Amino acid sequence: MNKLFSTSDRDNMLEGVLDWLDSNMEKFQTPAEDSITGIPPENIKADLSRKALIELGLALRLAQRSFVLKKHPKIEKLKQAWISIVNSQNFFFDSRRRIQLFPHRVVACSVLKSFGINEQEVSNDLQTVLDRGYLDRVERSAWDKLDMKYYIEACDLKHSFSNNDDLLLNSSLINLPKLSYIQNMDLYGLTHLLFHFSDFGSVDMKQFLGVHYEDVQKYVDLSTSMSIIKQDWDLTAELLINQFCLRKQFTEIDRDIASTLCKSQQTSGFIPGRDWVKQRQDGKSIEENSPLFDDVYHPTIVTLILLDCEFINN
């Protein structure tokens, strides 16, 4: 047992997050893909609504690894709602041409697979796109490559990306940028590398990172301390997920940070983003200070992923 949260904190937080997601499900609606016409398919770009749906899918995919969460009625309800959006919006429409939407589509395909749904035609289309020899060959950062590769492999598709050992050599994990100058986006790069190299804790990172393990662990610890001072709940939750990725034996410090994150949760269940905090400081009433979906959905979903990890590991 290696618990990050107390049982009551964990359970209350989970119920709150699931309730908020349930009551905001209509905001995860993506555009009806077959209604977007009149522009070349190659020029259609991913937008925030597709991103939000995909991220929710990720959290639900990971929840399938926990016996308790898989059976949770609220998770099941969200799962059905998610599938319903994918179907009703014809999410995989024209996958062979809309290549800028490929990263989202391959994630969606892996999410369906985790639900036991095998969309063979979608898989075939995505494989054809990869076989055309473009997407896995253009210049990308190790972070981008690994993000895409992880979900391509989760869909059992073939690709020509380098193996993880080679990607590691080209990543910032073995040459960590100085924290004194770090930008938030750099830290998101780090968190994603750890999510996907470790498959959210399934891979032994001590072995994978070798001599770099201790440095990465210290770096994640210090980054987490910094993000909690900034009251950046989104980054805090991502970095705590990284602690699961690194299979850290939790300390008093980690539990204190997790407990503070827990206290940030609002009555309706969402985890605040910075814009919401600013509004609150401006003295707006609770009614006026209704959360902006774009601001709070991400920290809330990331917290669900963190809770997934807590359930999977305990």
Added chain:
Amino acid sequence: MEKSIKKIIEKLYSWIRSNNAIQQSDNVIKVLALLKLITLIDKNRNEEEIKFIQNFIRNNNPIDYRSESLFNCILANSLILDFGSIGQIEAALEYSSILYEIKDANPNSVNGVLLNCVFDDDENDKNEISPLNFKVPLFELDIIKMINNVLTQIEMKSKFGTCEVEYNPVFNSKIEGMAIHAMRLYDLELAMRSLRALNYLECKESLAIQTGVDFIIHQQCTDGSFGDFETAFSEVKNEESGENTIFQIKLETAIQVLWTLYEVTNDKNNLISQIFNSHKHFNQIKT
């Protein structure tokens, strides 16, 4: 590390010496304070350098200690005790006597604590271990103010690192986070204070301190001064006293940098207690 600090000091020293603004009356205390720190970190000053310091003291005598921070005044005073002539030392001792007399006037202020540390005569107090606490507020936008308050708490309760304080690893990790946050904001003064505070908590092995020392070293400019403020300075540069304002900010930054480097790169070397303890003259005041 020692070698690179020596190099840093050399560059900084030549920056001060080549700057005409050092003779301006409102810069004298800051220059003296900085010279004190330089001599404290690198004790091997050659004859010519000592002469420069002695001339500087002589040219600016008597020293006007008003309108400067107490910390800088204490450093300046200490330099005069080190390098001044007999007459100059007498005046410095007189100033020290005044400080000694007022040291208990406001014991709960930062300056009160500073004076008590300098005079270091309250051993009983040092046996009392003060607890340090901090809870991250949930929705505080003024993070700088929040950090300043915690740092003041550490400085006051640890008496600038001269006495033991009680804290847990959770508290410690928060201060590490604050130091990194301050560096990311490029708030140099806050970053330096945070690093010193970490040192008072005896976190010498901390990644935050290692990151901080590296950060400080890379803030030295080609001319030897510290801090990249080109954008901020572009507004004041063309004002009548612009150049002097810039010099004063650079001096203050250099003082903060050397104070921090001195403390974080030396084992158990606390600047405040080092300043006056080394002066035989000073003990005369206490008796």
